[in-house]
Amino acid sequence: MYAALWRILPGPAWVRVILLLVLAAAALYALITWAFPWAADTFLPQESTVEQ
Template sequence: MYGWIWRHLPGNAWIKALTSIVLVLAVVYVLFQYVFPWAEPLLPFNDVTVDNS
């Protein structure tokens, strides 16, 4: 998969590296701004029960 992406990016190696870094940062931004806040109420991580025994 990464080879396919690398072959389809335009430019030489430096431009491909810069473009791939920008793409990774864009994906991380979208995940933190939209996907994770949407999915957080659906996950059971806050359903903690502790007894006072």
């Protein structure tokens, strides 16, 4: 998967590295902004029980 992503990206190696860093930062931003708050609201820790 990573090799395919590396081949798809345009430009020399240093441009590909910059693009990958930007894509990783965008994915992290999306997770922190939308995915993690949604999961925290959807799966409340009070609702999950563990039997002892």
